[in-house]
Amino acid sequence: MSLSNALSPFLAFVNPETLQIQPNTGGYKKYFRELNGIYADQAEFDHLAATFGNSVAYRVDEARFSDNGSDLITGISVLEPGKVGQEFFMTRGHLHQRADRPETYYGLAGHGILLLESLAGEVKAMEMRPGSLVYVPPFWVHRSVNVGETVFATLFSYPADAGQDFETVRQARGFRQLVVAATNGDWKLAPNPDYRPRTAEEIQAYVARTRN
């Protein structure tokens, strides 16, 4: 192992007002229309998309320096508030392409859920507010859900070779549980009637994928 590489130390500022990392190395915006298919109420999604399709649903900016497993990517995710039918706004959700890679999330603003699901279908809803710290273990699928009335912002960090696999969520037709509005104005979990559990063979394939 070399004691030096081509990477330089980097100093940035997490702006609490704009919820951006300044400076950053890049990022992306996800528009509402791009989330077609992730919500249980497709008719309501289509109805909202006709008006709000070109609105930003969430954005990410990040400090990314390489795709080496010995490196880290750190970024901010900012998710807008709202509901599609009874279901709160959320990110697509993913398993890491290198599924044995973990992640941490730190709450910066708002009120949200980091919804975690093991490959076997165990669900953990981690309720986050500013200051909350969540550890996502290797092999857990994860998504952010905004259950508040303002933006839900988190700072995340994960190994730079992790990658993101969205197919895992699509094939399962979402997560086992939906995060929906409760009658008292709070949130609750509700079973996803479309959920398709992963077979033992599929789970083994995810584990095998980490051994290359």
Ligand SMILES: [Fe+2]
């Ligand atoms: Fe992740």
